[in-house]
Amino acid sequence: MSERLLEIRNLSVSFDTAQGTVRALRDVSFHVNRGEILGLVGESGSGKSVSMLSCLGLLPANGRIDNGSILFDGQELSPVGLTGRGALRQHEAMLRSIRGNRIGMIFQDPMTYLNPVLTIGTQLTEGLTAHGTCSRQEAWQRAVEMLRKVGISEPERRMKQYPYEFSGGQRQRMIIASALACEPQLLIADEPTTALDVTVQAQILELIRRLARENGTAVIMITHDLGVVASLCDRIAVLYGGKVCETGTADEIFYETKHPYTAGLLRSVSRRAASGGKTARGTLQSIPGTPPDLLHLGSGCPFAARCGEAMKICRDYYPAETAFGGEHSAACWLWCREKAAELTEAQDRERGERHG
Amino acid sequence: MAEPIIRVEGLEKHFQIRTGGLGRKMLIHAVNGVSLEIAKGETLGIVGESGCGKSTLGRTILKVLEPDAGHIWCDGTDITGFSRRQMRPWRRRMQMIFQDPYASLNPRFTVGELIAEPMAIYRTHGEAEQRERVQELLQIVGLKPDHIRRYPHEFSGGQRQRIGIARALALEPEFIVCDEPISALDVSIQAQIVSLLERIQDEKKLSYLFIAHDLTMVRHISHRIGVMYMGELVEIGPADEVCEHPVHPYTKLLMSAVPIPDPVQARLQRPQLTEGEVPSPIDLPKGCPFAPRCPHATKQCRELVPPLKDVGDRQVACFL
Numbered sequence: 001m002s003e004r005l006l007e008i009r010n011l012s013v014s015f016d017t018a019q020g021t022v023r024a025l026r027d028v029s030f031h032v033n034r035g036e037i038l039g040l041v042g043e044s045g046s047g048k049s050v051s052m053l054s055c056l057g058l059l060p061a062n063g064r065i066d067n068g069s070i071l072f073d074g075q076e077l078s079p080v081g082l083t084g085r086g087a088l089r090q091h092e093a094m095l096r097s098i099r100g101n102r103i104g105m106i107f108q109d110p111m112t113y114l115n116p117v118l119t120i121g122t123q124l125t126e127g128l129t130a131h132g133t134c135s136r137q138e139a140w141q142r143a144v145e146m147l148r149k150v151g152i153s154e155p156e157r158r159m160k161q162y163p164y165e166f167s168g169g170q171r172q173r174m175i176i177a178s179a180l181a182c183e184p185q186l187l188i189a190d191e192p193t194t195a196l197d198v199t200v201q202a203q204i205l206e207l208i209r210r211l212a213r214e215n216g217t218a219v220i221m222i223t224h225d226l227g228v229v230a231s232l233c234d235r236i237a238v239l240y241g242g243k244v245c246e247t248g249t250a251d252e253i254f255y256e257t258k259h260p261y262t263a264g265l266l267r268s269v270s271r272r273a274a275s276g277g278k279t280a281r282g283t284l285q286s287i288p289g290t291p292p293d294l295l296h297l298g299s300g301c302p303f304a305a306r307c308g309e310a311m312k313i314c315r316d317y318y319p320a321e322t323a324f325g326g327e328h329s330a331a332c333w334l335w336c337r338e339k340a341a342e343l344t345e346a347q348d349r350e351r352g353e354r355h356g
Numbered sequence: 357m358a359e360p361i362i363r364v365e366g367l368e369k370h371f372q373i374r375t376g377g378l379g380r381k382m383l384i385h386a387v388n389g390v391s392l393e394i395a396k397g398e399t400l401g402i403v404g405e406s407g408c409g410k411s412t413l414g415r416t417i418l419k420v421l422e423p424d425a426g427h428i429w430c431d432g433t434d435i436t437g438f439s440r441r442q443m444r445p446w447r448r449r450m451q452m453i454f455q456d457p458y459a460s461l462n463p464r465f466t467v468g469e470l471i472a473e474p475m476a477i478y479r480t481h482g483e484a485e486q487r488e489r490v491q492e493l494l495q496i497v498g499l500k501p502d503h504i505r506r507y508p509h510e511f512s513g514g515q516r517q518r519i520g521i522a523r524a525l526a527l528e529p530e531f532i533v534c535d536e537p538i539s540a541l542d543v544s545i546q547a548q549i550v551s552l553l554e555r556i557q558d559e560k561k562l563s564y565l566f567i568a569h570d571l572t573m574v575r576h577i578s579h580r581i582g583v584m585y586m587g588e589l590v591e592i593g594p595a596d597e598v599c600e601h602p603v604h605p606y607t608k609l610l611m612s613a614v615p616i617p618d619p620v621q622a623r624l625q626r627p628q629l630t631e632g633e634v635p636s637p638i639d640l641p642k643g644c645p646f647a648p649r650c651p652h653a654t655k656q657c658r659e660l661v662p663p664l665k666d667v668g669d670r671q672v673a674c675f676l
Contacts, residue, residue, distance in 0.1 A: 043542040197405035197569065202613035224543055227572070227615025231622035250619040268547035269572060269617045286547030290512050 004071075005186055005218045006055065007031040011068030011078070013047075013054050022294045024050045024063070028244050030237045032186065037212060037219040039233035039250070041226065041265075043291050046239040048222045052188050054078075056103060057095040072098065073185065101131045104179030104217075108191040110171035114163040120147075121159035124178050131182060146177040150207060169200035173207070180211055187212065190222045205232055226269050230254060235327065238262050241292040241302025243318070248328035258322075258330035261287075261303045301333070313340045316347065359432045360393040361531050361563045362417060367391070367426035369409075369416045386412040388587035389426070391664065394531070399557065399564040401578030401595065403571055403610070409587040410567045414533040417565065418450050419443060430531070448478055451524040455536035457516035461508040467494075467519055468504035474526040493522040497552060514545035521552065525560075533565045538573060546570075550577050571614045575599050583607045586645035588661075593670020603672045606646045644674070652676060 013025040025047045032038045040048045053059050055070050055077055070077040077098070079091050099105075107113045115123060124143035128134055134142065140159070147155035150173040163171060172192060179187060189208060193201040209232060212219045221233055229236055230250060237247040238259065246259040257263045264287040289306040301307070304314040313333055322335035333340040369387040386409040394400045402410045415421045417428060419435065427436045435446055454460040461470055471490045475481045481489055491501055497518040508516055517537060524532055534553065538546040550573055556562060568574045574581060575595050582592040583606065591604040602608045616622045644662050647653040656675055664673045 043544060198571065198613040198615075199405065199609055201615070205615075225615060226543070226617040227622075230617050230619045231615050254617070254619050265543060266617065268544050286551050287544040288548070290514060290545070291542065 003033045004031045005034045005036075005073060006220075007069075007071040008051065008055070009069045009071070011051065011054065011070065012066040013050055013059065013063060014066055015060075015063045017062065017295075020295050023297055024242050024294060025054070026242045026297075028068070028239075028242070030244055030247055032218045032220055034185070034218055035212070035216045036235060037209075037221060037233045039229035039236040040220060040222045040239060041224065041229055041236055042239035043224060045241075045291055045294060047242040048239055049190055051239075052190065052220065052222060056099050056105070056188075057092065058099075072103070097131070100127050100179075100184075101133070101182045102184050103186045103188060104182065104184035106172075106175050106179050106187065106189040106192045108194050110168060110175050110195070111163070113175055114171060116163055119160055119162055120166075120174055124159070124174070124181060127178055128181055133182060142181060143177070146181050147174075149180075149211070150174075150177045151203075152177075169196055169203065172196060172200075172204055176204070176207060176211070180215070180217070183215060184217060187217050187219045188222070189219060191224070192221075193228065194223075194225075201228075208232070226265065238265070241297065242294060243302060243331065245303065245332070246328075246330040248324075248330075249326070252324075252326070252328040256324070256328065258324060258328070258335060259332050260307045260309050260334070262330075264306075301331075309334060311340065311344075313344050313347075317343055360429075361396050361431055362392075362394040362565070363429040364393070364417060365391045365427050367413070367416060367428065368424045369412050369421055370424050385587050387416060387423075390584075390587075390589050391426075392582060392589065392592060394563050394565060396530070396563055397557070397561045398580065399566050399578045401566045401568065401574035401581040402584060403569060403574050403581060404584035405569065405610075408584045410584050411535050412587075413584070414452070414535050414565055414567050418452060418533055420452075448480075448527045449529050450531045450533070451527065451529040453517075453520050453524050453532060453534045453537045456540055457513055457520055458508075458540075460520055461516060463508055466505050466507055467499075467511075470508070470519060471522045471526055474523060478527060480527065489526065490522075493525055496525065496556065497522045512545075513541050514548060517541065517549050518552070521549075521556070525556065528560070529562070531563045531565070533567070535567045536569070537566075539568065539570065546573060553577065571599070571610070572617075583610065588645055588673065589664060589671075590646065590674070591670065591672045592664075593668075593672075597670060603667055603670070604646075604674050605650045605652055605676070609649075 008031065009029050011025055011028045015022040015024055028047065028051060042048045054065050065078055065080055067080060068078055077095065079088065082088055082091055121140065121143060124146065125136065125139040128139035128142060129136060144155045144159060147158065152158055152170060152173055166174065193204050196204060205228065208219065211217065223229060233250050235249050236253045238245050238253065238261065240261050246253065246262045253262060254266065257266060267285040268287055287306055292302045298315065300315040300317060301319055304310040307314065311333060319331045319333040320336055320339060321329050321331045323329045367387055367390045371384040371386055373382050373384060390413055392400065402413065404410050412421065416423050423436060427434055430446055430450065435443065468490050471493055472486045475486050475489065490504060494501060494503060499515065499518055508519065511519065538549050541549060554577060557564065566574060566577055578595045580593060581595045581598045582589050583598065583604065585606050591598060591602065591607045598607060599611060602611050616625065643658040643660055647657040650657065662673045662675045664671045
């Protein structure tokens with residue numbers, strides 16, 4: 001049994017829109033080990049959610065996986081290379097047996113995820129019975145047990161209630177209960193606390209942490225909140241413009257930051273809380289400019305236009321990945337200047353020849 | 357001390373709602389006896405969880421909502437009882453920036469029209485002057501002059517928020533209520549907007565009431581912070597003091613729940629967890645609103661509402 005539970009390799013995903021092709025993910029690779037909590041960090045449009053949706057085969061109709069492999073516990077989830085209706089149907093059936101069963105999901109907005117006209121009991125038992133893991137009575141028992149685990153009082157009575165009778169934090173607990181009911185190996189949490197208040201957020205994060213540890217579940221936590229990542233995650237992958245720009249353990253990302261984007265992101269959150277309030281007002285440093293337009297991406301580093309340390313080469317070539325020992329790596333030309341110089345020289349020579 | 361730009365005393369705002377099919381009338385106490393002052397050139401941050409009445413407070417101070425009790429003074433003048441017409445000259449001095457930059461800009465207006473609208477309404481500038489002023493405002497908020505003929509949908513969230521700020525600045529107000537101006541934006545853009553607001557404040561000597569639930573950003577921009585719970589101000593004082601050494605049990609809970617963007621610190625400081633969530637503001641508990649969730653609640657807390665008392669350099673509403 002390998003350490004790696006989910007391994008994404010060279011994944012590229014694009015969407016066809018009226019304005020053209022949006023390249024949401026380009027050659028993305030990362031992995032999650034068993035029992036580990038991975039944080040996927042990035043701004044809106046950086047590809048965090050898309051990477052997870054493509055794992056589950058839940059991309060919208062205009063999205064497609066162009067390339068790459070997604071290995072879940074040794075099983076290939078990517079449809080790349082499959083042809084013929086039979087093979088695709090088989091693939092879909094395989095995904096369906098995994099979804100909600102071996103991979104659980106928690107979404108951002110608990111209200112849109114719960115059906116308002118069905119009772120909580122019906123919705124919690126649906127997943128269990130659909131995968132044929134247990135009978136109705138067993139499913140009911142199990143759901144009651146799950147509700148108790150996530151801290152909902154009087155679970156028997158509440159099973160018969162409807163979503164509107166619960167508060168936002170309780171609804172998010174329901175969803176966690178339903179996602180964990182099948183005891184998945186992997187839990188994908190897509191901004192599970194963005195819609196919640198901070199005190200409730202702290203409760204929910206603690207709950208995810210506890211349940212993951214107890215059951216040995218691996219968690220992928222999608223978020224843009226660096227505070228959430230710092231307190232919860234073992235490892236972090238930072239995404240920008242559909243590319244992974246830096247990965248490493250939480251400590252490596254926060255204390256040995258290598259990529260200018262990660263550094264900018266850390267500077268733009270007020271760290272006064274951490275530094276004991278010594279920094280003066282006005283030291284907040286923002287990253288200038290706006291996130292890249294995924295419709296018109298060049299061949300270079302997507303962050304080059306906003307990067308204070310951008311060189312000529314950054315605009316033309318995407319940087320190679322540099323490893324810093326362990327699992328820490330970053331894709332930036334600053335860390336492979338020799339190769340950058342070589343490429344720039346070759347480029348200049350080519351240009352010179354063309355003009356000469 | 358100079359006259360504060362805004363002074364509020366015992367402000368209350370109730371909403372009447374009907375529940376159930378038979379329509380039993382109920383009163384929601386959104387703002388329940390709030391008193392505060394905002395000095396010229398000062399930023400007062402207001403934090404609290406959703407439904408605590410922070411937005412209602414902002415709107416009531418601007419008299420967008422009519423207060424049910426209490427008084428509001430703007431620059432020494434009691435504006436509480438003013439009619440709409442009487443309010444007109446005051447409105448120019450008090451503006452607002454909204455949370456959702458997508459919903460607060462009319463999609464059928466160009467950027468130039470949007471920014472010029474307040475000036476047209478108040479007939480403060482001639483047409484040529486207006487155009488000049490719009491250009492000036494665009495420059496202040498960091499947009500390009502040729503953006504003037506474009507429509508809101510062509511802009512990103514951060515840029516739209518800049519348009520909203522330009523609009524609020526058009527009449528050279530002295531006081532701006534910022535109602536969660538950064539909640540809808542990406543992290544790197546949030547920092548840009550906060551820096552912009554700080555720069556404008558330094559240049560124009562503005563006062564802000566900065567409403568947000570993101571505590572780290574509020575702490576960064578505010579001189580003083582007020583913490584609200586269930587329509588009441590439970591603690592107010594210098595920003596760093598309130599964040600570093602919270603006194604009220606609710607402030608303590610709130611501060612410990614803020615995720616710290618620093619792994620070592622975060623490991624050291626596990627949030628203090630309490631049971632339960634914010635209760636419904638319909639049936640307000642008797643006594644201190646926080647008593648049902650408070651670990652130190654006594655019999656006295658459940659029966660009497662603690663008044664806001666001076667504790668060192670701040671005010672706290674707690675019997676402890």
